[in-house]
Amino acid sequence: MSKNSEYLIERENKQYEVIIGLEVHAQVTSESKLFSQSSTKFGAEPNTQVSLVDAAFPGMLPVINEFCIEQAIKTGIGLKAKINKKSVFDRKNYFYADLPQGYQISQYKYPIVGEGKVILDMPNGQKEIGIERLHLEQDAGKSIHDIDPNNTLVDLNRSGVALMEIVSKPDLRSPDEVNVYIKKLRSIMRYLGTCDGNMQEGSLRADVNVSVRLKGETEFGTRCEIKNVNSIKFMQMAIISEANRQIDLLEEGKEIDQETRLFDTKRNETRSMRSKEDAHDYRYFPDPDLLPLEISQELIEKIKSDIPELPDEKKKRFIDKFNLSPYEATILVSDIETSNFFEEVIKNSDVKLATNWITGELFAVLNEKNLEISQSPVSAKNLSKLINLIKDGTISGKIAKTVFEQMIDGDQDPLIIVKEKGLKQESDPKAIEELINKVIENNSDKVAEYKSGKDKLFGFFVGQAMKESKGKGNPQLINKILKEKLNG
Amino acid sequence: MSDITSQSLFELTSNIKEKKLSSEEITKAFINRAEKSKKLNVYVTDNFEKAIDQSKKFDSNPILDFKLPGIPIAVKDLFCTNGVRTTAGSKILNNFVPAYESTVTQNLWSQGAILLGKLNCDEFAMGSSNETSFFGNVQNPVGENLVPGGSSGGSSAAVAANLTPVTIGTDTGGSIRQPASFTGTVGLKPTYGSCSRYGIVAFASSLDQAGPMTKNVRDCSMLLEVISSFDQKDSTSIDYKRNYYSKELSKDIKGKKIGIPKEYRVDNMPDEIEQLWKNGISYAKDCGAEIIDISLPHTNYALPTYYIVAPAEASSNLARYDGVKYGFRSPGQNLIEMYEKTRSEGFGDEVKRRIMIGTYVLSSGYYDAYYLKAQKVRQLIKKDFDDAFSKVDAILTPSTPSSAFKIGEKTNDPVSMYLNDIFTVPINLAGLPGISIPAGKDKNNYPLGLQVIGKPFDEQNILNISYALEDKINFKNDISDWWLSE
Numbered sequence: 023m024s025k026n027s028e029y030l031i032e033r034e035n036k037q038y039e040v041i042i043g044l045e046v047h048a049q050v051t052s053e054s055k056l057f058s059q060s061s062t063k064f065g066a067e068p069n070t071q072v073s074l075v076d077a078a079f080p081g082m083l084p085v086i087n088e089f090c091i092e093q094a095i096k097t098g099i100g101l102k103a104k105i106n107k108k109s110v111f112d113r114k115n116y117f118y119a120d121l122p123q124g125y126q127i128s129q130y131k132y133p134i135v136g137e138g139k140v141i142l143d144m145p146n147g148q149k150e151i152g153i154e155r156l157h158l159e160q161d162a163g164k165s166i167h168d169i170d171p172n173n174t175l176v177d178l179n180r181s182g183v184a185l186m187e188i189v190s191k192p193d194l195r196s197p198d199e200v201n202v203y204i205k206k207l208r209s210i211m212r213y214l215g216t217c218d219g220n221m222q223e224g225s226l227r228a229d230v231n232v233s234v235r236l237k238g239e240t241e242f243g244t245r246c247e248i249k250n251v252n253s254i255k256f257m258q259m260a261i262i263s264e265a266n267r268q269i270d271l272l273e274e275g276k277e278i279d280q281e282t283r284l285f286d287t288k289r290n291e292t293r294s295m296r297s298k299e300d301a302h303d304y305r306y307f308p309d310p311d312l313l314p315l316e317i318s319q320e321l322i323e324k325i326k327s328d329i330p331e332l333p334d335e336k337k338k339r340f341i342d343k344f345n346l347s348p349y350e351a352t353i354l355v356s357d358i359e360t361s362n363f364f365e366e367v368i369k370n371s372d373v374k375l376a377t378n379w380i381t382g383e384l385f386a387v388l389n390e391k392n393l394e395i396s397q398s399p400v401s402a403k404n405l406s407k408l409i410n411l412i413k414d415g416t417i418s419g420k421i422a423k424t425v426f427e428q429m430i431d432g433d434q435d436p437l438i439i440v441k442e443k444g445l446k447q448e449s450d451p452k453a454i455e456e457l458i459n460k461v462i463e464n465n466s467d468k469v470a471e472y473k474s475g476k477d478k479l480f481g482f483f484v485g486q487a488m489k490e491s492k493g494k495g496n497p498q499l500i501n502k503i504l505k506e507k508l509n510g
Numbered sequence: 511m512s513d514i515t516s517q518s519l520f521e522l523t524s525n526i527k528e529k530k531l532s533s534e535e536i537t538k539a540f541i542n543r544a545e546k547s548k549k550l551n552v553y554v555t556d557n558f559e560k561a562i563d564q565s566k567k568f569d570s571n572p573i574l575d576f577k578l579p580g581i582p583i584a585v586k587d588l589f590c591t592n593g594v595r596t597t598a599g600s601k602i603l604n605n606f607v608p609a610y611e612s613t614v615t616q617n618l619w620s621q622g623a624i625l626l627g628k629l630n631c632d633e634f635a636m637g638s639s640n641e642t643s644f645f646g647n648v649q650n651p652v653g654e655n656l657v658p659g660g661s662s663g664g665s666s667a668a669v670a671a672n673l674t675p676v677t678i679g680t681d682t683g684g685s686i687r688q689p690a691s692f693t694g695t696v697g698l699k700p701t702y703g704s705c706s707r708y709g710i711v712a713f714a715s716s717l718d719q720a721g722p723m724t725k726n727v728r729d730c731s732m733l734l735e736v737i738s739s740f741d742q743k744d745s746t747s748i749d750y751k752r753n754y755y756s757k758e759l760s761k762d763i764k765g766k767k768i769g770i771p772k773e774y775r776v777d778n779m780p781d782e783i784e785q786l787w788k789n790g791i792s793y794a795k796d797c798g799a800e801i802i803d804i805s806l807p808h809t810n811y812a813l814p815t816y817y818i819v820a821p822a823e824a825s826s827n828l829a830r831y832d833g834v835k836y837g838f839r840s841p842g843q844n845l846i847e848m849y850e851k852t853r854s855e856g857f858g859d860e861v862k863r864r865i866m867i868g869t870y871v872l873s874s875g876y877y878d879a880y881y882l883k884a885q886k887v888r889q890l891i892k893k894d895f896d897d898a899f900s901k902v903d904a905i906l907t908p909s910t911p912s913s914a915f916k917i918g919e920k921t922n923d924p925v926s927m928y929l930n931d932i933f934t935v936p937i938n939l940a941g942l943p944g945i946s947i948p949a950g951k952d953k954n955n956y957p958l959g960l961q962v963i964g965k966p967f968d969e970q971n972i973l974n975i976s977y978a979l980e981d982k983i984n985f986k987n988d989i990s991d992w993w994l995s996e
Contacts, residue, residue, distance in 0.1 A: 074610060078830040080603065081590045081612060081709040083744050113826050115872070119845055124829020174845070176834065305872035307881060310715035310823055312745050 027146050029196030030237055031265055033273055037237040040265040041245070042194035042230065044257075046207060048186045048217040049161070049225040050093045056160050056184035057084030057127065064223045068166075068177035076182040078122035083311050086111075090184040093216040094134050094158050095317065095325050097186055100210045100332055101153050103138025105322050109157075111312045115305040120163035120176050128187075130306040133157035134315065140190075140210070141334055142202045143352045151203055152191035161185050180224075186217065192231065192242065197258035204228070204254050205356065209333050213358045227252045232264045234272070243268070244278040248285050248292055260285040264292045336361055344373045353381055359395045366402035371409040379409060383426055399430045408436040416440065417447050418497055449496040451503065457490045458483075458503050472508055483508065514539035515672040519581065519729040522675050526572070526579045533572070533580025533624065536675075537565035540582050540626060544673050549993040550649045552664040552673055554587045555595045556627035564624045576622030577736050584674040586665045587628035588635055589615045589720070590709040594625065598711040599633040599643040599661075602831045602838045602856030612709025613741045614678060614720045621736050626674055630664030633858045634828065635685055635713040637661050638930040639920065642860040647917050650693055651989045652956055656914045659689030659930075665723050666693040670989060676724040676733050680710060682717045683816050684910075684934025687946035690723055691909035691959030694948040694987035696730045696976070697723045699934075701966045702941035703748030706741030712827040714820040715746075717938045727947060727977040731755035734969060753970045761978040764798030768975070769902035773809035774933060776911060783908045783958060786950045790906055790960045793982040799975070802902050806894040811887045812936035817928060818871050818884035819939070824861075825868025831856065863924065892940045899965045904975050907933050909946040909959035933961060943969045947976045948985040957987060 030037040055062055058075040075082045098105050110132040113125040135156035142149045163181035165174050188207065194200055208219035208226060219226050233245035248264060251257045263285075268278050282301070283292040308314075331339070333355045340351040354377065355361045367376045384405065388395060408425060411417045417425065417440055425436050425445065440446055448454060461483060462469055472479040487500045514536055517525070525531040541558045561582055568580035590596045590608040597603045611619070619625070632642040640648040640663025648663045650656035651671035658667040662679030666689030669677055679686040681699035690697025698721045705720040712718060722733035735756050740749040770791060775784070791801055833839035833852030840855045842848035857865070871880035898905060911932055920927045937944040942963055949960040960979070964972035 077835055079590075079608070079610070079836070080596070080598070080606070080711045080830070081608075081707070083708055085743060085745055115826050115829060117829065117832060117849055119832075119834050122830060122835055124832060125826055303874050305826070305869065305874075305877075307822060307826070307872055307877070310746075311712075 027144075029198065031234070031269055033269060038234045038265070038269050039237050039239070040195060040261065041192050041233045041235065041242055042196075042200060042261060043192035043245075044190045044194065044200065044203065044231070045229040046188045046190075046204070047227045047229075048097075048188060048207070048211060048219070050090050050158075050184035050186055051216055051218055052087065052090050052093060052184055054087055054089075055182040056087055056090050056158065058182050060182065062183050066179055068175075068179060070179065072178040072181065076122065076178055078124070084127060084309070086312065086315070087184065090158065091134070091315065091317070092321070092325055093184075094156060094186055095322060096214050096329065097188075097211060097216045098135035098138065098156055099326055099329055100214045100216070101135070101138035101140060101156065101188070103153055103156065104136035105317065106132065106134055106136055107317050107319070108132065109134040109315045109317075111158075111309045111315065112306045113309045116302050118162065118165075119174060120165045120178070120181070122163065122178060122181060126160050126162065127309055127312070128159035129157035132314075134317075140203060140206055142199060142206055143348075144199065144202060149199065151193045151199075154189040154191050156186055156188045159185050159187055192233075197261050200230075200257055200261060201254050204257070206333070209356055209358070213330055213332050221253050224252060228257060230257055230260055230264075232261055232268070233278075234265050234268045244280050246278065246280065246292070247282050249282055249295060251285055256285060256287055259287070259290055260292060263290055267292065333361075344368070344377075346373075346377060350377050350381060357395065363395050363398065363402050367406045367409070369406070371406035372413045375409045375412060376406070379405060383423070387430060399433060400426070401433050404429055404433055404435055411436055411440060415447060415449055415496060417445055421445050421447065421493065445494065447496050448491050448494045449499060451499060454487075454491075454495055454499045454503050457495070458487055458500070458507055461486045461490055462507060469508065480504070480508070515543050517675070518725050519578075519675045519732055522581055523577075523579060523732075526581070527574050533565035533568040533582070534562065536580070537561050537582040537624060537626070540673060540675075544626075546994045546996065547671060547673055549995065550651060550667055550671055550673070551646050552629055552648055552668045552671070553584070553627045554597055554599070554630050554645045554664070557594055557625045558627065561624050561626050568622065568624065573622060577732065578618060578621040578623035580622055580624065581675060582624045582626040583618055584626040584629050584665075584668055584677055585615055585618075586631050586662050586677065586679045588631055588680050588711045589678065590711065591615055591625060591628065594628060596628065596711070597645070598635070599631045599645060600831075600857065600861070601644040602852070603711070604644065604838055606837050608709075610709060613706035613739065613743065614710065614737045617737050617739055618678070629662075629668055629674075629677060631679075632661035632663065632685075633861050634711065634824070635661040635680055635682055635718075636824070636860050636864055638684070638688055638927050639915070639917070640664065640689075641917065641921055642858055644858060649993060650914050651993065652693060652914060652987070653954070654992060655917045656956070657692065657917050659692035659914065661685040662689050662697075662723060666690055666695055666697070669693070669695045669723050669725060670987060671993075676722060676729050678720055678733070678737060679723045680713075680718055680720050681934075681938065682713045682719075682820060683938050684931040686721045686723055687909050687934050687944060687959070687961060688930055690946045691948070691957065692914040694957030694985065695723060695725060696727055696945065696947050697721065698730050698734060698945040698969070698973075699937065699943060700734065700738060700969055701748075701943045702938075703746055704738045704752075704943070704967070704969070706739060706744040706747050708741055708743040714823040715827060716823060717816075717820060719938075727973060727980045728756065728759060730945070730976075731759045731973045734973075738969075750967055755970055755973055758970055759977055760974050761797070761981055763794070763975050763978045766799045766904065766971070766975060767802050767902040768794050768799045769802050769804035769898050769905040771804050771806045771809065771898070771905060771907060773806050774907045776932065779908075779911055780952070782950075782952045783911065786958050786960065787906070787908050789983075790949055790979060793979050794906060794975070796982060797978045804898045804902060804905070806891075806898060806936070808887065808890045808894050809936060812891055812939055813928065813932055815884045815887045815891065816931070816935040816939060817867070818880050819888060821864040821868030822872050822881050823868070825865045825872065828857075828861065828865060860924070888939050891936055895936075895940045895942060895963075903965070904968075904972055905963040907961045907963065909933060909961040913952045913954065913956035913958055937961075937963055942966060943972055945972050945976050947980055947983070948987065949979070949983050950985070957985075
């Protein structure tokens with residue numbers, strides 16, 4: 023990698039740039055499917071969430087689920103994109119066992135959402151990634167090949183579930199940017215409540231388009247599309263492996279075939295799925311069962327007025343209002359749950375301390391236990407109590423860490439812990455003076471050394487006083503009184 | 511009282527309401543006649559046993575406010591009927607029993623009607639002679655070895671042969687009006703969006719409409735009143751105020767402006783059809799209507815446009831019949847082989863032909879030249895009608911360019927078969943209502959029909975005009991019951 027953090031792949035004095043575009047398939051958060059009333063709940067028994075429409079029985083007709091339309095518009099607004107007042111549902115025709123209609127209802131020429139953008143916070147500054155379009159489509163069912171040795175089984179629970187396909191421009195240049203892009207998209211949609219972004223349950227998948235070119239070149243190289251990658255890690259692996267494959271071909275003087283490929287996660291390599299010549303002719307045409315989708319300005323305005331504060335705006339507010347550093351703000355807004363937790367904590371407590379405690383101690387615990395912030399063992403309420411105890415001098419920062427460790431076990435109230443364990447900080451100047459007097463008496467030799475100019479011994483006296491207070495002495499007060507006594 | 515099965519829907523409902531006839535008597539009468547009429551091959555699946563049970567049930571607690579009180583009705587086998595096999599005339603749905611009911615048939619049962627059985631039709635409603643059905647040809651009661659028209663051929667034959675008081679068909683390019691014309695019966699295709707398509711096996715979604723097929727115009731108005739409804743389960747269903755068509759039926763058409771489109775005088779049209787049209791015009795004049803010459807300049811392009819749009823939609827609509835979920839399956843070594851065998855064996859030639867045409871016109875590189883251009887022409891055809899309807903209230907044309915032909919006569923010449931729809935197809939492309947009424951006979955004594963075309967949602971007007979013309983024409987369908995067995 024070069025010093026300006028550009029991602030380049032090197033080959034004998036040559037540097038290749040990697041061009042990446044993503045087609046993200048995000049499952050719309052909705053109780054029911056795009057064109058039927060069946061449930062979309064994850065994990066149900068196979069073929070229990072299938073209506074006659076989803077299974078494409080004769081004479082069955084799709085009826086649009088308005089809520090999914092609103093979700094797509096909402097997402098479009100979150101992507102700062104143009105909402106198209108008129109869009110069209112098309113049929114994408116192909117045969118497959120888990121595609122009951124023999125076509126997928128999708129949007130081809132006229133998508134519901136047009137051009138937009140997503141801002142990435144990269145270590146060296148912000149980068150804007152263009153959004154080409156967002157369209158709505160039906161998911162297919164699932165073919166299961168490994169239960170019956172002689173037959174393929176089909177589960178239609180997913181058949182007809184609403185997906186948003188979000189197509190980026192070829193603006194991404196590295197696996198890191200892909201990571202940040204996916205996380206940002208996910209974050210925006212979670213803020214909006216339009217997609218839960220759960221990659222394990224397949225709510226977020228992507229087709230990854232990769233091409234390479236020599237640094238400085240302005241034309242794009244031939245691209246390959248890697249289908250259906252379902253984790254950020256695999257996307258990154260697939261990009262690196264595919265980019266290197268393409269570069270190797272170019273280095274050997276060969277050409278890259280435009281084709282669709284699959285990523286083999288076990289062998290960490292992409293494999294050809296079908297060439298351009300074998301590409302499906304999907305015979306797109308407007309679905310005659312559905313009228314063109316018309317969206318009123320009124321509806322757009324209504325949805326706009328319901329849009330919550332999004333990560334970019336929230337970040338700006340956190341910086342402006344709370345004086346957070348851009349780095350801190352970025353971390354705190356990255357996930358809606360985190361930012362909600364933060365805002366809950368600072369309702370009644372100090373912002374600076376809250377920032378440090380959430381991004382420090384709390385994140386460490388969550389990481390260690392592999393928990394989401396929504397599953398945090400310490401509630402926002404109790405964390406803010408703890409912070410207040412530090413702030414008002416009841417306990418020291420050091421004692422607070424001990425208290426926090428106990429709080430983790432069943433979200434205990436820090437006030438009770440401090441009280442029960444007698445951890446309250448000693449802040450009575452008289453009491454502190456008494457114990458300092460004791461330390462001075464017991465260490466008359468050290469006092470003499472200090473007075474003769476051995477300044478470094480001050481720390482020793484602080485330590486002794488702390489020890490004498492069993493760790494509960496107010497450090498500021500100990501410092502102050504010690505100074506008066508020794509220097510007086 | 512005349513023989514039960516020859517009574518109109520109006521007479522039967524009156525007789526039930528006046529308790530002169532029971533539902534059971536009527537139901538049994540139609541079933542008895544059907545048992546002797548197997549030669550016509552109108553039924554794919556009968557529902558006779560259940561129908562008798564239901565008629566008894568009706569009689570035990572008759573609700574006489576119903577619009578179809580205890581009336582037995584057979585329907586085209588394109589309507590999904592809960593618990594009763596629904597084949598669409600195809601081998602691929604040979605064993606398919608829906609667990610749901612189409613909205614249009616549900617509307618019948620909700621008004622007290624009883625399902626007699628499922629009527630033969632062209633496979634997936636693709637055909638003009640009922641010869642593409644997997645379940646064999648239907649005989650036109652008008653004459654032996656004569657086609658009943660199509661695709662609602664079983665329906666038209668059943669009404670003409672007094673095997674059901676009325677029926678419902680579907681019309682994508684003429685599938686109600688052409689068979690009505692061939693059998694001397696009345697058939698109406700409503701405005702697109704008038705009758706729900708929910709639960710009707712789809713052929714071409716932007717063209718398909720269900721509609722009534724009856725012995726006379728009054729029955730037609732009664733049945734339309736029942737089946738037309740707004741349905742949220744069909745996104746193309748239109749929410750508008752529907753008339754009480756039967757109550758508002760009137761022969762008074764004085765001052766109505768009726769357009770005569772010059773483009774419908776096609777080459778080689780038989781003189782007798784020209785004469786039929788002239789007669790219709792003079793009857794309309796007699797009723798006080800004003801006749802106005804109009805032009806529908808893009809008429810010539812309607813048939814080619816239809817034969818791009820309809821197969822394109824069909825090729826996609828029929829993709830679901832793949833042997834995976836329901837219906838016929840021919841096993842294969844792998845998925846592709848299973849698809850190939852299932853669809854090769856499950857579909858007939860005409861359906862395959864249209865799937866191939868449709869797949870072709872939607873393919874990349876051909877889409878713009880065919881499908882997109884056809885959609886543009888479709889707009890022009892629609893505009894022709896809009897322009898015409900700024901000057902007239904309705905349009906009068908022949909229903910078909912010929913009378914019924916012999917079974918087998920056109921099976922090897924798809925294009926000449928397609929030409930049957932030349933007068934009906936433009937109406938589907940424009941989404942308008944159209945009705946065919948029997949208006950005369952040709953030299954062989956085969957019935958010929960006239961078509962009245964209306965503005966969108968103006969079914970009442972074309973019913974009224976037809977009602978007035980019907981009175982003047984005074985058509986008698988002399989059918990000899992030649993097929994009856996003992």
